[in-house]
Amino acid sequence: MATIHDVAKIAGVNSSTVSRVINGKIKVLEETREKIYAAMKQLDYHPNSAARNLANGRSNAIGIAVDVSNEDAFSNIFFNNSLFAIERIAQEKGYNLILTNVAMQTGNSIEKLILEQKVDGLIIPPSVIDPSLINIIDEFPCVVLGQPKKNYNSLNWVDIDNVQGSKMAVKHLYKQGYSRIAYMCSKKYTSFSKHRVKGYKQALENLQPLVYTTDGTLIHAKQQAESVILSKEHPDAFICNDNITAFGVLKALKEAGLNCPNDVGIVAFDNYPLSEFTEPQLTSIDIDTSILGQQAAELLFKHIEYQNPNQHIILESTLIERESSKRQ
Amino acid sequence: MATIHDVAKIAGVNSSTVSRVINGKIKVLEETREKIYAAMKQLDYHPNSAARNLANGRSNAIGIAVDVSNEDAFSNIFFNNSLFAIERIAQEKGYNLILTNVAMQTGNSIEKLILEQKVDGLIIPPSVIDPSLINIIDEFPCVVLGQPKKNYNSLNWVDIDNVQGSKMAVKHLYKQGYSRIAYMCSKKYTSFSKHRVKGYKQALENLQPLVYTTDGTLIHAKQQAESVILSKEHPDAFICNDNITAFGVLKALKEAGLNCPNDVGIVAFDNYPLSEFTEPQLTSIDIDTSILGQQAAELLFKHIEYQNPNQHIILESTLIERESSKRQ
DNA sequence: AATCATTAGACAACCGATTGCATAAATAAA
DNA sequence: TTTATTTATGCAATCGGTTGTCTAATGATT
Numbered sequence: 045m046a047t048i049h050d051v052a053k054i055a056g057v058n059s060s061t062v063s064r065v066i067n068g069k070i071k072v073l074e075e076t077r078e079k080i081y082a083a084m085k086q087l088d089y090h091p092n093s094a095a096r097n098l099a100n101g102r103s104n105a106i107g108i109a110v111d112v113s114n115e116d117a118f119s120n121i122f123f124n125n126s127l128f129a130i131e132r133i134a135q136e137k138g139y140n141l142i143l144t145n146v147a148m149q150t151g152n153s154i155e156k157l158i159l160e161q162k163v164d165g166l167i168i169p170p171s172v173i174d175p176s177l178i179n180i181i182d183e184f185p186c187v188v189l190g191q192p193k194k195n196y197n198s199l200n201w202v203d204i205d206n207v208q209g210s211k212m213a214v215k216h217l218y219k220q221g222y223s224r225i226a227y228m229c230s231k232k233y234t235s236f237s238k239h240r241v242k243g244y245k246q247a248l249e250n251l252q253p254l255v256y257t258t259d260g261t262l263i264h265a266k267q268q269a270e271s272v273i274l275s276k277e278h279p280d281a282f283i284c285n286d287n288i289t290a291f292g293v294l295k296a297l298k299e300a301g302l303n304c305p306n307d308v309g310i311v312a313f314d315n316y317p318l319s320e321f322t323e324p325q326l327t328s329i330d331i332d333t334s335i336l337g338q339q340a341a342e343l344l345f346k347h348i349e350y351q352n353p354n355q356h357i358i359l360e361s362t363l364i365e366r367e368s369s370k371r372q
Numbered sequence: 373m374a375t376i377h378d379v380a381k382i383a384g385v386n387s388s389t390v391s392r393v394i395n396g397k398i399k400v401l402e403e404t405r406e407k408i409y410a411a412m413k414q415l416d417y418h419p420n421s422a423a424r425n426l427a428n429g430r431s432n433a434i435g436i437a438v439d440v441s442n443e444d445a446f447s448n449i450f451f452n453n454s455l456f457a458i459e460r461i462a463q464e465k466g467y468n469l470i471l472t473n474v475a476m477q478t479g480n481s482i483e484k485l486i487l488e489q490k491v492d493g494l495i496i497p498p499s500v501i502d503p504s505l506i507n508i509i510d511e512f513p514c515v516v517l518g519q520p521k522k523n524y525n526s527l528n529w530v531d532i533d534n535v536q537g538s539k540m541a542v543k544h545l546y547k548q549g550y551s552r553i554a555y556m557c558s559k560k561y562t563s564f565s566k567h568r569v570k571g572y573k574q575a576l577e578n579l580q581p582l583v584y585t586t587d588g589t590l591i592h593a594k595q596q597a598e599s600v601i602l603s604k605e606h607p608d609a610f611i612c613n614d615n616i617t618a619f620g621v622l623k624a625l626k627e628a629g630l631n632c633p634n635d636v637g638i639v640a641f642d643n644y645p646l647s648e649f650t651e652p653q654l655t656s657i658d659i660d661t662s663i664l665g666q667q668a669a670e671l672l673f674k675h676i677e678y679q680n681p682n683q684h685i686i687l688e689s690t691l692i693e694r695e696s697s698k699r700q
Numbered sequence: 701a702a703t704c705a706t707t708a709g710a711c712a713a714c715c716g717a718t719t720g721c722a723t724a725a726a727t728a729a730a
Numbered sequence: 731t732t733t734a735t736t737t738a739t740g741c742a743a744t745c746g747g748t749t750g751t752c753t754a755a756t757g758a759t760t
Contacts (some may be wrong), residue, residue, distance in 0.1 A: 047746055048747060064709090092489050092746050094747090097425075100747085135481065143470075145459050159418035166395070265652035291649050300381075392739090420716050421717095426744095701760105705756100706755100710752085712752085715748085720745090723738100723739085723740080726736080728736085729733080730732085
């Protein structure tokens with residue numbers, strides 16, 4: 045591969061001049077510029093990124109960490125619109141995107157990405173944050189995709205307003221005449237679920253909360269629902285942590301001979317195309333994960349290019365009323 | 373950040389010795405080794421990856437290109453198990469994974485990844501291959517995720533046996549007593565669809581093929597199906613290019629008052645958890661995209677670490693019989 | 701015409717690793 | 731004891747860019 049020195053030789057100038065021309069850091073005679081471009085073309089020159097990174101101390105890459113032990117893409121918010129949005133913005137900025145899954149770690153690669161200077165910034169899920177990582181991150185450009193625990197609140201983060209989402213769901217169900225509202229939570233440990241359950245409990249006010257948890261699979265959601273609706277005083281509405289869970293609950297209701305929405309109502313987080321397909325169609329809390337990713341990326345680049353924005357962004361979610369919560 | 377020279381100074385040795393100790397390329401006195409490790413620890417030393425890449429001419433990264441203009445993660449095979457599997461293997465090998473979406477390209481970044489030496493190998497979809505890329509790839513380690521066009525057949529690739537999948541579907545439907553089998557194709561231009569349609573046509577033998585295409589959305593699949601089943605001589609079975617399409621067709625059937633499987637049978641590609649949830653449960657052609665990704669990654673590393681394997685791998689798919697193709 | 705300012709580009713150090721070669725010390729062989 | 735061999739480590743070049751500083755040439759100022 046041709047180097048900058050080869051180009052310089054052919055153009056009859058010094059490599060420093062070539063470098064400055066490439067990076068637009070100098071005024072040169074039109075004639076010189078043309079000779080350089082001609083040489084670059086002739087040699088099909090492309091700057092070596094490692095050399096460039098070494099010289100200017102940047103990697104021109106951002107890292108995105110995900111934490112998924114389970115290959116089921118449906119249940120993983122990162123692997124949908126967020127990731128696309130982040131990739132798009134990185135590309136616009138001329139950055140590469142390095143993807144790493146911390147769940148199947150052989151070393152702690154987030155720390156490696158920072159310490160070996162492989163990335164100029166990071167987008168991470170709340171689940172990977174711990175004191176030792178915090179220690180390393182310090183002022184390193186970083187955005188958390190989801191609200192971290194309170195003691196890590198000085199980090200930049202972007203999140204859906206999950207608390208508000210749950211509250212909307214509860215209020216909506218109340219208004220529709222449901223009174224014994226349960227929460228079917230699909231994944232105990234994510235920050236999303238935690239906040240949703242929190243909002244649910246707050247909105248219930250003095251009533252007794254009913255929270256059930258599943259391992260995230262449709263089957264398990266169905267089983268959980270089955271065991272719940274057997275009792276006489278079963279809930280007359282479920283808020284489901286995601287679409288898959290809702291499908292499981294719906295199926296359980298059908299098999300138990302209960303009508304949704306008349307006997308039991310459902311509101312579900314996520315708003316996949318499939319939620320319009322079910323019978324009844326699912327009332328959903330729509331979270332725009334594409335904007336989530338976009339905001340995270342923009343925050344990150346603010347930090348990289350300018351300074352730590354020290355910002356928290358909470359995105360509103362909207363309730364889309366469909367059939368599953370509308371008694372006839 | 374501490375450099376190798378800082379470590380060397382503190383350990384009282386030359387940086388070359390530190391380098392060789394780190395890379396295990398030399399026998400040193402136990403005493404020297406200990407001094408070096410102590411210094412590394414003291415300074416919290418981590419080698420700079422750019423310098424390392426520059427010096428040894430490798431990037432320790434592989435690139436994965438995807439070609440998705442549409443954010444709908446459901447319809448995109450890359451973003452599910454394949455990507456996970458690839459990431460896992462890359463991590464095991466100590467490589468980083470650089471993700472790029474060629475569909476929203478501001479430059480042609482696959483070529484950049486190669487020419488600027490940002491990656492040591494590439495996994496690409498068939499859609500991005502063209503003569504100019506071929507020209508650059510030459511003997512560059514590369515694996516295509518999906519079978520490319522015949523004239524690019526010298527590339528390494530991994531694919532599902534889509535032709536066989538369709539054939540299985542047709543034969544299965546015949547055996548179940550269906551005779552007018554249509555193919556509902558969701559995305560015209562992917563190599564997957566092409567081979568599936570091909571297999572479908574071959575298995576039909578002399579019968580007239582009926583191929584309908586959609587834009588990939590559930591809604592459009594439903595509309596297409598509606599327009600088809602109005603005619604008196606409508607198909608009595610559909611092979612659907614993916615689960616989403618099948619859901620659309622199923623919905624159209626229900627609304628038209630046609631019973632599935634008794635009036636119209638369905639076999640669908642993909643085997644998402646949801647296919648067990650529908651009523652009737654979907655007979656599916658299960659393709660293991662996790663193994664697809666794994667094989668692709670393994671092939672790529674063979675090329676990177678050893679030599680061009682010049683290999684094509686075709687993975688069998690299996691038909692999972694459920695209710696949607698079983699007349700009662 | 702003499703002086704100063706500006707401009708275009710060259711020189712060389714530097715980024716932080718790796719590695720071929722050289723050398724000193726230690727050990728073995730004669 | 732001298733020479734040959736092995737072992738442990740140092741020296742310095744190199745990978746391919748970037749950038750601070752210097753110089754020569756050109757132009758402006760008085």
